[in-house]
Amino acid sequence: MNTDSSSATPPVESFEAIIVGGGMVGTALCALLAQAGMQVALVEAQPAPLSLDDAKATLPAPRVSALTPVSQRLLTHVGAWPAMQQTRVTPYRGMQVWDAEGSGEIAFSADEAGVAVLGHIVENAVTLAALNRQIVDHPNVTPFFGVRIKALQRATPGFVGSVTSAPGGDWLVLDDERQLHAPLIIAADGARSALREMAGIEVASDDMQQDAVVTTVRCEHPHGGVARQAFIDGRPLAFLPLTVAGDDRYCSIVWSTTPKHAAELSELSQEALGDALGEALGYRLGQVTACDKAHRFPLVQRHARHYVQPHFALVGDAAHSIHPLAGQGVNLGLMDAAVLAEEVVHAWQRGAPWGELSTLRRYERRRRFDNSAMLGLMKGFKVLFGSHDPGLTLARNLGMSGMNKVVPLKRVLMRQATGERGRLPLSCR
Numbered sequence: 001m002n003t004d005s006s007s008a009t010p011p012v013e014s015f016e017a018i019i020v021g022g023g024m025v026g027t028a029l030c031a032l033l034a035q036a037g038m039q040v041a042l043v044e045a046q047p048a049p050l051s052l053d054d055a056k057a058t059l060p061a062p063r064v065s066a067l068t069p070v071s072q073r074l075l076t077h078v079g080a081w082p083a084m085q086q087t088r089v090t091p092y093r094g095m096q097v098w099d100a101e102g103s104g105e106i107a108f109s110a111d112e113a114g115v116a117v118l119g120h121i122v123e124n125a126v127t128l129a130a131l132n133r134q135i136v137d138h139p140n141v142t143p144f145f146g147v148r149i150k151a152l153q154r155a156t157p158g159f160v161g162s163v164t165s166a167p168g169g170d171w172l173v174l175d176d177e178r179q180l181h182a183p184l185i186i187a188a189d190g191a192r193s194a195l196r197e198m199a200g201i202e203v204a205s206d207d208m209q210q211d212a213v214v215t216t217v218r219c220e221h222p223h224g225g226v227a228r229q230a231f232i233d234g235r236p237l238a239f240l241p242l243t244v245a246g247d248d249r250y251c252s253i254v255w256s257t258t259p260k261h262a263a264e265l266s267e268l269s270q271e272a273l274g275d276a277l278g279e280a281l282g283y284r285l286g287q288v289t290a291c292d293k294a295h296r297f298p299l300v301q302r303h304a305r306h307y308v309q310p311h312f313a314l315v316g317d318a319a320h321s322i323h324p325l326a327g328q329g330v331n332l333g334l335m336d337a338a339v340l341a342e343e344v345v346h347a348w349q350r351g352a353p354w355g356e357l358s359t360l361r362r363y364e365r366r367r368r369f370d371n372s373a374m375l376g377l378m379k380g381f382k383v384l385f386g387s388h389d390p391g392l393t394l395a396r397n398l399g400m401s402g403m404n405k406v407v408p409l410k411r412v413l414m415r416q417a418t419g420e421r422g423r424l425p426l427s428c429r
């Protein structure tokens, strides 16, 4: 980090890249760039980095993600996975999906796919805390916690004092008036990204007219390492396996449902909530006891019209937010981080201008298709499973049951779901 005290008060602090947003995606990207040798600033609104001690709650936190084996490889590459594993991760080797309005059912297994696991259910807090451990004391990282961004100032003619040999770049003004400069500024500040708005990048929004209701439950029967999802009148209800201190009867619930139903669920007592969830799952795991209240998240799919501008890039939910029914959101975001880091570090190592559009466009080209395809697929699922048309209902039930018998086709689907798509960045191979 360099300080240029001649041109402004307070002095401008200069970096090779600035990341705004220290969620899972921004922090993973920060680790990748810093470990490659770049000088990185991370700006995060939360007052302090979440630590593994904070994340080690007796009961699992309500927000979890199904991480694919490809994301696991990336988290291993940056050194976060061992600490996650020591804290709490739950592998799942099976997946069952069924239509509660018919007889359609499809089951996937790690054995059929020829892989060790289909994925892991991990609390977001555990992933973030383990990533934070890789960056907070890293000599190449300057963290700015407890601050928000106030302004993005574009084009900096005549700016001097950068540690970089690359000219150009932009400034960020923080809400405590500090100013940061870098040839590359990255927005990783989530679905309602303020930085994306400051950059004037438009988004296509699609209100899914559903809220996700999230809680943790304990079931009568063990989950058996199987992730279950029932489509109930177009409202996917997921029971995601969690093993807590050796007890494999916990599950994390994500029920994407109408806002009215979500409001009703969130007003239920814990006892009534558990009963409602057990009944909705058809008692496949027996009686259900809720360990927490219901938390609600409105679901809006968003896709930025552009991921990049000169000296500027979007990653993770700042670039795209997706319906959680296939558990892909953070997995797509981690792939953005891995691909952007690969392109930027490659340019930086060659002494090429890593913040220029030609470099950043390579990132956009590699990621936009995959993200668009997944967003389209989620929209298609919602329409298909939300339809009451008798013909479509019959077709989807026959389709699911028919597909269940075609192992090679299921193997292809499983490769997609586990993240093995397209040209993976080296950090994920």
Ligand SMILES: Cc1cc2nc3c(=O)[nH]c(=O)nc-3n(C[C@H](O)[C@H](O)[C@H](O)COP(=O)(O)OP(=O)(O)OC[C@H]3O[C@@H](n4cnc5c(N)ncnc54)[C@H](O)[C@@H]3O)c2cc1C
Residues within 6 Å of the ligand: 020, 021, 022, 023, 024, 025, 026, 043, 044, 045, 046, 064, 065, 066, 067, 147, 148, 149, 188, 189, 190, 191, 194, 195, 212, 213, 214, 254, 297, 315, 316, 317, 318, 324, 326, 327, 328, 329, 330, 331, 332, 333
């Ligand atoms: C109910 C639900 C279930 C889900 N389940 C799954 C799943 O199973 N698998 C999966 O892959 N994905 C899942 N997702 C999606 C996943 O949670 C998101 O894709 C992921 O959290 C996005 O990470 P991110 O780092 O891009 O953004 P965020 O997690 O939103 O992080 C953004 C960060 O930026 C900070 N910030 C915001 N504004 C500013 C500012 N102005 N200045 C400084 N800092 C700022 C915030 O404090 C935050 O730390 C689910 C989502 C929901 C709602």
